[in-house]
Amino acid sequence: MKERAALDVSKLPLHGMGAASPAWWGTCGFMLIEGSAFALAIAIYFYLFSIAPNWPIDAPVPDLSPGSVLTLLLLASIVPNILVSRWAKARALAKVRIGLIVMSLLEAAPLAPRIFEFPAMHVSWDENAYGSIVWTLLGLHTAHVITDLIDTLVLTCLMFTRYGDNTRRYGDVEDNCLYWNFVIVAWLPLYVCIYWVPRL
């Protein structure tokens, strides 16, 4: 078949940012998958709630303090997170490097109260279905925190190498910030479920 040049694309950028980047859409796709998983876990929480004669089953309500501290820590990390994202968009290498170091610390910080959250449930995962679901919710979210933390650490290292100053890396940083926002937002309904629903 004969070819007829109809469109010149040579002036297009070599890498799209934001919604013009497949990586951004891929991140959104995985957020949708994990969002579905979180939604399902919450649905199961309420299902078990609905069939239990009393809730929590055979346990006092969980202590508020570690979970609330963690929530505050997560919320506090939103501002620097968004700043890092902006700096990445502006390709400010030095600021992104510092921001990523700060974010690494801020993402590691919630793991400390998280350790105390498990005993604060006053129930073990193998005691009853209530214990199983709250431990699962916490475990699921912890897995996301750790995943994003590792991602941030790797990106931080990467930004200090010769590959750092590159549109793709800035895109990666933005996507990583987006994902951390997702980790924070996903926690809020879990927090309400785990700590406040039993208090209703």
Place this chain on the structure above:
Amino acid sequence: MKSTSALPPLALLVSGCSGAQSVLNAEGHAAIELKALILGIIFVCAVVWLLVTIALVLALVRRRDRNDGAISERKAAAVVSGAVGATVLVITGLTIASFYTTRALSEAPGPELTIDVTAQQWWWRFTYGGSNSADAFATANELHIPVGKVVRLRLRSSDVIHSFWVPSLAGKQDLIPGRENTLTLRAERPGVYRGQCAEFCGLQHSHMALFVIAEAQADYERWAERQRGPVAEPTEAEAVAGKAAFMAKQCAACHTIRGTRASGTTGPDLTHIASRRTIAAGLLENTRGSLAAWIADPQTLKPGTHMPLVPLTSDELRQLAVYMEGLE
């Protein structure tokens, strides 16, 4: 090799005592309603299928004119919309029909008899008269009900999920551990109706049958009276020896024969086993031969069943079978 020993009793299999196990052989109130609905829906769907197939054949073989492009495109759009509209109508109709059948079935009057059904791997326990009343009794794999009476079954499982299904009487209902379901039956005609577990429940899911015997009220009363009554004491010498063997061997640890020392609850109650038509959950006709075959080697007849192979001498085996045969 192993299986050859199993063949003779298998060949002796029931002729008279198996009722048909068929949706189309409806003899219960619910099953009759369901049969009408099922045949109705099948008829409607068959017509729909026929129409679609005719349309397909015509579309493939019709003679084509040179230029019927634009006009027939519009006509096709109209026909397609019409067909979609018809689809909506048909499925609305079927939904309404199915809804009314559901309502008709759940509007049964209060039960005149309640029976507890407990399913376990791989047999059915039926307990009449509540669990702790004095004249309560239990039987296995054979449910007797009075004709024309509304019978409520309380369905429980003591291990995995099973499903109670006697198609000639009613639709199926699952027995789920941790839950209690109910199923209401009303047999319209006397008869023997076969049923079977319908939810996969492990190794011997295939051999977990039951029989429902619907009989006139008087017959039912007579049957219940006899079931409630004490065990038949053996008189024949062989049977007496069989009883002794039963008590001395492992049998008594799992089975109950009321009025004797045997009070195990793991296996079926054998007090009136001779009054039942089949043994081993519908596997074999209840004859002396198949009783002996079953006791001799349950694992070959029903691999995986929880009844163990108890080593017995041939004398003991014969005596046990005679004793069982006398437990009317």
Place this chain on the structure above:
Amino acid sequence: MMPGKVLNSNVAQPLVTILFFLLLVGLAALIGLARQPRQYRTDPPVAAALNQLRLMPGGIGGAPPEIYFALDRPYETSAYDLSQGKRLYSWFGCASCHGDGRGGAGPSLLDGWWLYGPSVVAIAASIRDGRPRGMPAFGSRMTTDQIWQLAGYVKTIGAYSASLAAPSRNDDKHTRPAENRAPAAILFNEAPPVPPRSDQGPSP
């Protein structure tokens, strides 16, 4: 350039896939030789042989019959037999004296102390023939096969380390970790054992 041409991607890909399959199916067949099918029926002669327990004087410790090893110690290694044993534990009312395994009227099975030694044959003998001070004999109530299944199970729950073949928790309410997860080791010092005699088996 020649090998590259021969193995150009069009031909190489399906080849690689098929090779992969053959390799792994072959591997499977190899391991498959070692597979262990579930046994539902114990031949009466085998059962009779299994019933020949050789015990030390006093009924403490002993050696299983030769056939037990010929069968490859099924009652300790087959998950199916172990879970059947677990079923028998409740069916034959073991719990009425031994509770969930931690004892009651009878001694604990989990504290690491075996009054008659920790070997499976001693446990089987205890079940079959009974023991002084209240352990009834089950020889007339259970078949040899069942006694071995139950003995295998009891040995597992009181084992010093978890084994891969182990039944897991019951669906009724339970009060201690399941057999597959934690061996009884965490309970070894829970209850003070009956004062041991040196010939009544090793202490943990």
Place this chain on the structure above:
Amino acid sequence: MTEDRKQSPLMDDRLDDAELERHLLQSWQTPGGIWKALATVDHKTIARRYIVTAFVFLILGGLLAVAMRIQLAQPEARILDPDRYNQIFTMHGSTMMFLFAVPVMEAMAIYLVPLMVGTRNIAFPRLNAFSYWIILAGGLLLWISFALDAAPDVGWFAYVPLSGPEYGSGKRADIWAQMITFTELSALAVAVEIVVTVFKQRAPGMSLDRIPLLVWSMLVMAFIVIMAMPAIMFASSTLILDRLVETQFYNPAAGGDALLWQHVFWFFGHPEVYIIFLPAAGMVSTIVATFSRRAIFGYLPLVMAFIATGILAFGLWVHHMFVVGLPRLGESFFTASSMAIAVPAGIQVFCWLATLWLGRPVFATPLLFVIGFIVTFVIGGLTGVMVASVPFDTQVHDTYFVVAHFHYVLVGGAVFPLLGAIYYWFPKMTGRMMSERLGRWAFGLIFLGFNLTFFPMHILGLLGMPRRVYTYQPDLPWGGLNLFISLSALLLVSGFLVFFIDVLRAWRSGLPAGPNPWKAATLEWATSSPPPAYNFRRIPVVDACDPLWMHPEELAVTAGLRVDRRELIVSSVVEALPEARESSPRDSIWPFWAAIATSIMLIGSIFTPWAVVWGAIPVAVTLIGWFWPKGTAEDAS
């Protein structure tokens, strides 16, 4: 970026065709050698592997079906013992659903979607390679365990408590649960790739209303995967947690619930049917249009029907649970929603019929399979309407009626179109034609064999035969029909035999196909058969739904892409306006290592929960190796 400009990289507008092809091949082709074959990220290569693997599993699953039919041919047969039989039907269901049907549909998407939207590789090609190795590992896990007599024996939906800690002894149910994790992992990865490929990599000008219907169906399928698969991952994980570390999700004595499993499983399990059916509907739409020699009738209604099916798919899982004793009102709602899905299905069938009516059908083998599809799928759909009715279902649930129903839906509704699609796209994939004569034989035998095998099962179900029985007693009136079914199954098997013989024959020595043997309209036919590693010499520009019919003589293309690196065009979601020249990753061995590390972690976790902890370390290492930049031209920006 400025640096690159200075060096003035090689652009395609300065090269003549032969020179351009040489350079593109240099950038895109995977060199020979086993090692390189493990590292390739070419979507066509991976899709071909996927398809071959899936068909191998089809054959294995089919052999299991034959074994079951031999056992059931006569009452009280003792050819298979119940334990083996239970393993076999579980393996058959799990293999067909998780290792054949879903992967093969995804594989077709992996092959066709990039070609049909006019791009050079799928989005995230390394993830694509990873997904293949993962599903291969999952399939091997299942089948090796079968060889070890440790295959799951709890049915393909593994109801608790039969599969739970108390009644499922050994590792059998754990192996099932972890096999699920493997297949879902790969399905989710592929779904994301498809969504992003369709959203972002369409040829310039291919706005949403110009997307081929097959691509639409794959897009909707990918979204169903994304929404539904987390449910089964959750289900299988909680099952394995219950069995391994004593969580109490499914234990009624401790606040759990046996029915929770059924809810979660079917929340995935029903959409699963549409994950399999929708791609088939896309294939049917494509084949019908091509062989009717006209554009598809009702493009928009079809797209809407696909989307409606995708949404409704999530509202009817309870119709698998009509006999568990749920409140009647709720059940009636699910009756209505289950029946409602017949409307989009009806729209699809009517549109295909209208297309055939208006066109001038050419009776090539692919169209024969589509005709067979319509006849059988309508039966499957109508029996689906039947079982959607609560009272009807209480009689036929878990009987052979249901077995017949879902084989009509899955074989009639998905395998027939798939076989048609193989006949249709085989020339594209291999450059060779399959035989029309053998194709007719294959179709005839499969169509006849299928209907003779499965139609009597409806009757068996009504006669009271439950499913999943390893045998039945001679006094029951099922013997004759069962023997008939078993004999008919031989006919079906011989049809598949003819099909596979034809495939092998054509692969070796079929007639050369040329770029567009069927005179079809979509973009995959605009390039040579088989397509070169770079798919298109120049990326097409699209201005119609049927570009090759609108402009049969010439292809509008873009100019100005670099050829010294793997480059393709990223375009906007709705209008497909070009947004960037994006690079596509080079071959990499890391996805292979990552898949091995993941497999070790997942299989290890069957035996000890700590495998998740120590197993995560190699996974993290391989992922870092995967994503760490290598300083290639693809990394330039």
